Amino acid sequence: MKEHRLEGVYQDKKLSYIRSLVDDKKFSQALAEIREEETLNRFGLDSVEQGEFLYLSALVLYHTGRYKEALAKASKAYEVFRASSANQILGNILYILGAISQALGDFDQAETELRDAVAAFRRADDHQGIADCYNKLANLCFVRSDYSQASRYLKLALTQVDKTGDQRTKAGILGNLGRIYSLLGEWDKAKENLKLNLAANEKYGDEVNLARSWLALSYVQMLRRESSEAKESLQNAYDLVIANNLPRELAIYHEYFGELCLLEGNAKMAEEQYQKSLEIGEKIAPDGDIINQVCRLMAELKVNTGHYSSAAKFASRSLEVSQQLGDRLEEGACYRVLALIYDHNLESTRAKKQLSQALKVFQKTKNDYELAKTYMVAGKLKCLDSLTALKFLSKSEDIFSELGTKPYLAATYLALAELLSGENEGSQSLLFAEEAEKLIAGLDDDQLKQQLLALKQRTQLRLVEEKQSLNSKYDLAHIITASPRMRSIIQLAERFKDADIAVFIEGETGTGKDLLAKAIHYSSKRRDKKFIAVNCSAIPEALLENQLFGYAKGAYTGADRDKPGLIELADGGTFYLDEIADAPLSIQVKLLRVLETKELVRLGDNEPRQVDVRFIASTNRDLNHALEEGRIRQDLYYRLCGVRLVLPPLRERKEDIPLLLEHFIKDTGPLASNLTEVELTELYSKLQAYDWPGNIRELENEIKRSVVMAGIKERNLLELLLEKFEGLRNGSGKSLNEKVSDFEKSLILQALQATNWVKTKAARILNIPESTLRHKIETYQINSENG
Template identity: 30%
Template sequence: RDLELRTETGVFLLRYLIRFGKYDEAIEKGKELLEILKDRQINRTHALISMLVGDALLKKGKLGDAEDFLIDAIAAFRRIGEHDGVVSCYNRLAKAMKDVSRFSRALEFLEKAADYAKKHGLDTFLGPLYGNQAVILIKLGHFRRAEELIELAGRSYETHGANSHEKMQLTFTEVFLHLQKHELERAGRGLSEVQKVLVESGDPRAEALFHELVGILKLKKGEAENALHHFRKSLEIGERIAPRSEIVNQAKRWLGEAYLVLGELEKAADCLRESIEISDEMGDGYERAAALRALGHVELKRGNREKAVKVLRRVSDLFESMGNEFEKAVTLLDIAVIAAKNRDSRADTFAAMALRAFELSGSEYWKARAAYALATAYGAQKKYAEAFRELERAEETFSKFGDEEYIARSNELRDQIDAALVAVASKEFNYFFRKDRIERDEVKVKLLLENFVRELDAVSGLIAFSDVPGEIKVEAAYNVDREDLTPILSEFDALMAEGRNVRFSSRGNDLRVRFRTATGNGFLYIKGNGRPLSKEDILGALHFSDLLEYLFRTQPLSRNEGRTVSIVIPSENRYIVTRNPEMLDILAFIEKISDLPLPVLIYGETGTGKELIARYIHRKSRRSSKPFVPVNCANIPTSILESELFGFKKGAFTDAYEDRKGWFEVADGGTIFLDEVAEAGPTVQAKLLRFLEDKIITPLGSRESRKVDVRFLAATNRRLEDEVREGRFREDLYYRLKGVLIELPPLRERRDDIPLLASYFLEKVRTELGIEVTEITRDGIDLLMDYPWPGNIRELENVIKSAAVHAGAGGRISREILLTLIGDTRGTEVKKLKAELEDIEKKRILRVLEEVGWNKSRAARILGLSRQGLILKIKKYGLTSTAVRQ
């Protein structure tokens, strides 16, 4: 009886010591009591003491030891059948893990608590447990699952009852979700509901949280001054409760964010540093990283761009270490915008990574923010078609959410891209259609018209001419229905009779332009897409008509008998440049098969342009407005290629926390292109065969099949018939793939294209690098013609770039410069350019890895590679760390 009384008294003493912050005494006393009880039968007192020692250890930040004691308490509560004690311990562990940003572990404990509560009929525990899970998932950006749990919590409260405090906490959680998703109206309605019951609750913590959330809402609405008032109120209440608490920490951080928006940088920095200090004391990695991110923006506003980017990259690493892909993506978005403004070529990579994460989160708004950043990056890289596509995607969402700031930013970006597109188009036309290069033929004129119509985002176009009065001939038509032909041509005579050069429709979205031919007049017709044509569109049409006038006045129509013409085909802001007969046959063949419902297999050596041809097939097809999804099988480990292509269900494997679409579903309605398809393993090959047979895919871990409408293109640099013989590739899949086979000739078999391609790449260097090299000398061209080009077109492009750098502004690319890069192929010493480049790459990768302590994620970001791409290169070069080598 004395022992029982002593231990019960000990429990009261432990509670007292913990309440007044005497954690070391509580831990020592609790361990003494457990030592006394170790040979006794486990009872409720034993469980309570273990739980309280665990609580004290948590307060001291000793998570590992605390977890051991709380797990002992759980075992003890289970043994005596006190089920609410089990749930309470799991909840304690979850809160502790959440407070130090170990979110995955916190979710694990909450899920165990919920499962245990359901199993033992503790229904009243379920609502709060679901709500706590939802809060963590919102922080992680898993919005869909958070919404499901909020709904489950609400249903639990309806069925089993809940007090006003529990209901208010659930409403706070919903508001937090809406704010993270930028659903500001819904967040405002939720806060209005809370305000009605807040005064009655008398809960200062709830009041502080209310002011914090109102402040965030005001800040997101652009009302920074108003937001400051609420953050100060939250801070004031928090400091009364506990001066170094979670409430105070968050209020300090948000005050810093508000001061940042108002341009009060010193105040912002002070608040953010205080938040970081408190976060360090509490072990709150999430708040620390968020405050550090805001400090990065303070540095950016001070003009310290490099320092800002360095801070933001560090923040990205911090969120990644927590498993918080959403906040990492928000940070990458910040980096992408900075990179785009400074014409950093990695801007689109950062933005695309963020977009992928936001697509998984289920947030329309954040997807739009990523699309805007991607559009900015593409605009800086002169990828105007991609920029417009992403911008339109973003604008629609910003309008839906009523985000005036980003609507204005989008309009400004659209104007910038419009202006740049006209300037670049003029420059490219002036380059590609010089007198020494252009020849008029029906294929070329049709392609020119098609690409010009696409550039204007118009519907259709037509070029006609009349060399004999009363006789009109159609030179080329794109997307013009036969029944529309007569009304269009009737406009020709009217335009000639009026003596005008330009004529509009009444709504200003159709355009007719006159030009002169050798013995008569020509006529360019453009049908708009319903929107009025801009000034830039009209200037572009006039410029295009100047080009047509040059063609029609200087050259008769060639029917391409010798097929020795130069064709330039803009495709996704890239160009297929050739006058080679075999390549021209391939392009003509693509015209015929572009819409056939057959797979296409493209064979060619490395660097021959297989992906470019695949993109051209897609662009020529009726699917051109739908996604084109390229996947390089060689860059994805065999172990995950199946899940990348076909998607997976939640729980299909470790880390499969939610359902995810594969690339086949992403490409639905469009085209998928599998490069290096020979690298696919047996399982993937079997699934590809099933898709090709019945258009059905099955995500990993799912029993349900799905039908997708996808055009299938594949490429390889290996002979698949050899792979079949060696047993590495399925014979039935091979015969399915080669429904349409396109074989691309290597550059050594296209020698007549080498001067054309060299000039094209030289102009790219002028445009992209700003190096105004004048020309390639005649003997330099001769050397290029003699070289065997094992790396094909890609190698030629790299050589021209390197040679231009050596030549410098105003210089010429001479034979001597080229000899330092590729050697004299007619001599005995042929330098291996590819080997040299690989050696340089190998040394750079190793240097960066050593600098960052072999942190592959950080190294990949510095090198501009994906993490998986870096791992593949480490394996390729057989790299090991200095420590391992020693």
């Protein structure tokens, strides 16, 4: 704020000298003079000089971070001038009262005092004072996350400053706009405004505001992953902060330096810096904005290092202070980190509630940047199914692409890659990982680069191992069947395996459509090229179009390079469209064009590209109904249906059950040798009497789980399978999902009982991660009482 000299008031030489020190921003020296003057007690209780001295004391105490003492002095100064017509000094006192109230966390009081200050300055016809108040009100809205109102106040401030011609103050307001842009994810605008602000502060020798400019610029540089520049800016800020004895700015320095340390992978040093910031914050304002911000950052750090109990404590403290301050941005960020904590603790209901609250906050405040960060976190939650997670990550990608925030777009691609890797979609996972690598190639983000490298190595190793076994595993000759219908289908597939015509596979869920599609590819002349599969029901429409067809540089904001689609990457190989009936009609139109012309056009491009791809499609829906309902375009169906293969359900090929049973038992372990020919014959008869609504997949799950439980309970496999078969037959009124859930719950319960409820051992027996076991225990509400 520009300080105002009152003509005729400063008759006292000491007050004039203190005022000159304040004008020169020499607050430490001014404080020493004030302390000396306090011992003399020279002024009358209600004199103008006493009021001026109290005001100057409040001003200096505020700028040196002594807020409570500053409040007492400013309140007394206001009482001295309250009944006077000295509107300018009243405006100054009300302004500093508002600033102090904000620093102490009393935002409502701060807003009232600042509005009263505007009125006082209007009476004094002081445009500079009005501009300062609007700027401070904008800062108040900024802390409350009301960025639209903050922007309006800043524009009002600029209007007032233009009347004064004060370029110095104008630069300061532009700096505040830069800070708002940084939190909205508009980093280029933020950097531009902050550099203008910094240059002005350097020009005028304003060391206090120069320190703040360097801090704000360092934060934007960190967000842009410009670590070297951020370090330099932080060092410049630190030198000025120490030289001018600025405790609040010192706390912010430690906060930002901690974030930079974490960005570079040094969690220990980051925690040390956060702790220093908290210690300063507790001294100057125990319920102020330093506390809620750094506690939230500390909670995020603890989550990253696996200390969830400690993370919960910091997040709760931050949430409490944020709600007291009305700081909606930090409140939403707290909900976000609490969602991660509850998700880790397998408290899925509470995790989803915290996620919902975070989304509501950022949707209400229209903060797309924080909203996208929350979508990205949602995509990582274990309590959400993979389809929901994909939808959240797709929304995150859209926003970060629009904003052009490369580091967060790369982090979103990493999350997508990890999700797809977990779904055994290795090829697609690598595509996203490679996109993330390109985005951060020129950025300083060692942590993200290490995560990407580890993911790529894991995925590539698995793909190599899979490729070595695919040629032998997925071969038409190796499909297990004794069914005449299945043999006819295999013979037909064998005849057309090397043809370029499309294949359409129909069949219920669990009948082996995916297996047949892979067998056709790995038996064909295309076996050495890629087999890429996409589940059309599992990927949101916007993301599906990008993934299938790719995009050209400049196709939309954030598309800063050409990206080939999955169809292009399958050139020379086979592209498998699983659940084609669930593909959006807009996608079906583009697929039809590729099938007809053997060409595709990337999004945002006009240049067609030749592709040599053999298409296989499948659906588990009733095809006639799908066509009647318009789920599948007839022209696309006719193009895909070069060869139509209809897989029978297991209930119509029960002669395959003995072969499948033998294969699954052998594939699971050595326990098959425990069954005699007589026992096997009895088991065949029982299993063939059941209709298997879940088809081969249901049979496989039942056999493999029973083999595991036979080992746990030291039971005869035949007895266990027969018991399980009776349960299946008696529960035939239930859906497949219900039956699978019942069986899974039973299996988990038996494993827990066998290990005296030691979850680590039970997870080892079940051959699943302990985190997965804990999640399922919560989902099924399993405890020792109901066990």
